[in-house]
Amino acid sequence: MLQTSIDYSLYLVTGRELLPQGKDYLQSLEESLEGGVTVVQIREKKAETAEFLDIASKSKDICARYNVPLLINDRIDIALAVGADGVHIGQTDMPVSIARKLLPKDSIIGVSCNTIEELEMAIKDGADYVGIGAVYATQTKDLVKPLVGVRGVGSMLRLLDGTSIKAVAIGGINLKNVLRTLHGTVSETGHALDGIAVVSAIVTSINPRQAAADLAEIIREFKKGPSLTRGLSISTNGYTVDTIINSITTLMKSIRILNPLIHQITNNVVTTQSANVTIALGASPIMATTADEMSDLAEICGALLVNIGTLTPPAYAGMLKAGFHVNALKKPVVFDPVGVGATEFRKKVVKDLLDKWQATVIKGNAGELAALVGSNEVASKGVDTAGEGFKDPVLFVKTLARRERCIIVLTGKTDYISDGHTCAILNNGHQFLGEITGSGCATGSCIASYCAVASLLARADRKMGAIPGQLVEGDMFVAAIAGLLVFNVAAEFAAVRGDVKGPGTFFPALVDELASLTPEKVVRRVKIQIV
Numbered sequence: 022m023l024q025t026s027i028d029y030s031l032y033l034v035t036g037r038e039l040l041p042q043g044k045d046y047l048q049s050l051e052e053s054l055e056g057g058v059t060v061v062q063i064r065e066k067k068a069e070t071a072e073f074l075d076i077a078s079k080s081k082d083i084c085a086r087y088n089v090p091l092l093i094n095d096r097i098d099i100a101l102a103v104g105a106d107g108v109h110i111g112q113t114d115m116p117v118s119i120a121r122k123l124l125p126k127d128s129i130i131g132v133s134c135n136t137i138e139e140l141e142m143a144i145k146d147g148a149d150y151v152g153i154g155a156v157y158a159t160q161t162k163d164l165v166k167p168l169v170g171v172r173g174v175g176s177m178l179r180l181l182d183g184t185s186i187k188a189v190a191i192g193g194i195n196l197k198n199v200l201r202t203l204h205g206t207v208s209e210t211g212h213a214l215d216g217i218a219v220v221s222a223i224v225t226s227i228n229p230r231q232a233a234a235d236l237a238e239i240i241r242e243f244k245k246g247p248s249l250t251r252g253l254s255i256s257t258n259g260y261t262v263d264t265i266i267n268s269i270t271t272l273m274k275s276i277r278i279l280n281p282l283i284h285q286i287t288n289n290v291v292t293t294q295s296a297n298v299t300i301a302l303g304a305s306p307i308m309a310t311t312a313d314e315m316s317d318l319a320e321i322c323g324a325l326l327v328n329i330g331t332l333t334p335p336a337y338a339g340m341l342k343a344g345f346h347v348n349a350l351k352k353p354v355v356f357d358p359v360g361v362g363a364t365e366f367r368k369k370v371v372k373d374l375l376d377k378w379q380a381t382v383i384k385g386n387a388g389e390l391a392a393l394v395g396s397n398e399v400a401s402k403g404v405d406t407a408g409e410g411f412k413d414p415v416l417f418v419k420t421l422a423r424r425e426r427c428i429i430v431l432t433g434k435t436d437y438i439s440d441g442h443t444c445a446i447l448n449n450g451h452q453f454l455g456e457i458t459g460s461g462c463a464t465g466s467c468i469a470s471y472c473a474v475a476s477l478l479a480r481a482d483r484k485m486g487a488i489p490g491q492l493v494e495g496d497m498f499v500a501a502i503a504g505l506l507v508f509n510v511a512a513e514f515a516a517v518r519g520d521v522k523g524p525g526t527f528f529p530a531l532v533d534e535l536a537s538l539t540p541e542k543v544v545r546r547v548k549i550q551i552v
């Protein structure tokens with residue numbers, strides 16, 4: 022089998038010990054191949070040589086019938102004995118150079134990589150493919166090495182730019198998180214995984230054919246289209262101010278008809294305030310934090326907002342679960358990393374959350390977004406930005422959007438919104454917004470509300486449910502702009518009202534203006550630039 026013709030899309034690593042009771046190993050393997058497994062690696066950590074040889078030889082016959090390459094974990098002697106297509110070697114196994122000498126020409130050699138250093142070594146050694154992981158915690162292997170995490174895989178894939186080395190990710194990937202994993206692992210340069218390696222997601226199933234077919238379909242669909250924008254919920258036709266304003270008009274009208282439920286895990290400084298803003302827009306809030314109710318809420322909500330303003334351990338547990346379930350149901354997640362620069366705990370939590378689920382939009386002020394990327398360019402003071410903003414905010418939001426594979430919203434006197442390609446610069450608003458607490462938190466609620474509408478409209482348009490390869494449908498770039506614009510224009514109307522004497526009377530007036538805002542009023546005042 023030619024190395025270049027190998028399809029790494031769905032890579033099965035065997036695990037006989039995980040088979041359901043009564044399920045025969047060879048039967049399970051054959052059904053997995055029928056379902057669409059494209060590469061098989063036999064991993065037998067406990068078998069004696071004779072037993073391993075027997076399993077490998079029978080597996081080879083079955084794989085050959087499906088024209089699927091068979092690789093052997095670690096044991097070059099077994100690979101040679103059964104005429105396998107290659108080997109997969111771990112960091113403590115035989116070095117690549119020696120394996121290459123022992124194996125026939127054109128054999129495939131894959132290497133497990135957990136760190137950048139291991140990946141650099143595998144590239145230097147001339148591996149044909151790498152298995153990057155573990156992505157998530159898993160029960161199949163004792164985890165002695167740190168988790169790579171979804172975003173860690175993305176930074177590793179970048180090193181493979183310009184090489185012909187293929188890459189699969191492994192560790193805890195299953196039907197519920199496979200799309201999120203494919204989406205979130207694309208590097209800033211657009212380098213995507215060649216495939217997904219699984220053990221239990223197929224082996225533990227009593228119907229491995231179906232398990233493999235379901236995974237294979239998602240992977241196949243995800244692989245369609247150009248990698249840089251793959252799976253992103255943005256327009257592929259480009260944007261103009263006019264098209265954006267037209268779409269925002271539709272969102273504003275639709276929200277009052279669709280009245281989406283917005284699940285918000287937010288801080289206890291702003292809960293009531295943000296709930297009232299959500300209602301004024303035409304959506305319905307539910308503020309809930311307990312982990313046990315997250316899967317039910319994911320079913321009924323139109324979008325989720327996660328705001329870490331007053332983080333507690335139970336809310337953190339709720340956030341982990343909420344994002345996971347909402348991702349699995351392909352609904353939007355808006356993330357507000359409030360005060361992330363203030364404490365090490367917040368930094369750790371933010372990293373963990375972004376590795377566990379995919380945000381659709383990340384919004385923050387300059388201090389928060391600088392802290393998110395570990396930059397010293399802008400300082401923060403608690404939940405606020407301190408001093409000047411970024412020297413080149415457009416470049417900053419574009420780069421961060423590519424890295425995080427989502428829409429980035431940078432708030433301040435001027436707001437910047439980017440999908441990684443286009444940047445919208447918004448100059449609406451009023452200084453009172455900077456003089457009350459929670460205005461940023463409220464924009465999170467507005468953005469989540471319009472993301473829900475955009476996603477519901479996209480699905481209704483299609484009438485058949487979500488596209489298999491796309492994590493969230495609907496134009497999330499425009500939805501994020503809509504959230505900011507509506508809030509800021511309402512603030513402009515509120516600030517000049519006769520009954521508003523300062524920031525204290527401003528906020529209730531803002532809620533009134535939001536409730537009565539029309540698309541016509543917004544269109545008249547919009548100050549937006551597209552670059």
Ligand SMILES: Nc1ncnc2c1ncn2[C@@H]1O[C@H](COP(=O)(O)OP(=O)(O)OP(=O)(O)O)[C@@H](O)[C@H]1O
Pocket residue numbers: 385386387404405406432433434435436449450451452453454455457458459460461462463464505508509
């Ligand atoms: N001086 C200003 N002039 C106009 N609009 C402003 C001003 N300051 C803030 N805003 C608007 O207020 C909203 C919140 O932005 P800001 O950057 O203040 O959020 P934040 O710091 O996260 O707020 P908080 O932490 O209080 O929730 C944005 O839509 C922004 O455009």
Ligand SMILES: Cc1ncsc1CCO
Pocket residue numbers: 288290291330331359360404458459461462
């Ligand atoms: C003041 C404050 N502290 C934690 S959250 C919050 C609301 C504004 O972000």
